[in-house]
Amino acid sequence: MTMYVLLNLAVLAMLLILPVLMPVRLNWRGVWITFAIMLVATIVFDSLIIASKIVAYDMDLILGLYIGKAPIEDFAYMIAAALFVPYLWERFGKK
């Protein structure tokens, strides 16, 4: 039931440890707008991909909660992207 959610939470936790240990100044306005746009895009496109059977899930291994047709676990990818990409960019800006 929870394999996918556990995997995604574990990966998210690992990713988000870095900004805690090695913080960097983020432009939070940029992060929020990026997050909002990617959230809408994910809801729309993930649902389309699933509806057109481009990808499929083992129903036993997911929670069964959806936003649109997208399993809620899928949103971990876009959360990781919206937070970690700006973090990496700012991190590699330090001289």
Place this chain on the structure above:
Amino acid sequence: MHVLYLTVICVGILGMGIIDWRYKLALFYNKRRTILVVGIMMAIFLAWDIIGISLGIFFSGSSPYTTGIMVAPELPIEEIFFLLLLSYMPLVLYRKFSVK
């Protein structure tokens, strides 16, 4: 129709590329830094996908909209391009909407 999904992804990447080029945000601002950030994020996503696949959580469906070309078991070529978009798009958006 088999290239439809791949085409849509590539249109997304190109769209982001045009915005990047127009406003000199990422690749057209600092090529090395962009490649580093996008490369690292893609590697993370790829590892994440591979773990999910090996745990049997998701698998490649068969669809009239995909090429059927596999890079690895249950890992279609479209996924590589998708992960590129997923890594590049937030960078371009973040850079665009950071107060400049």
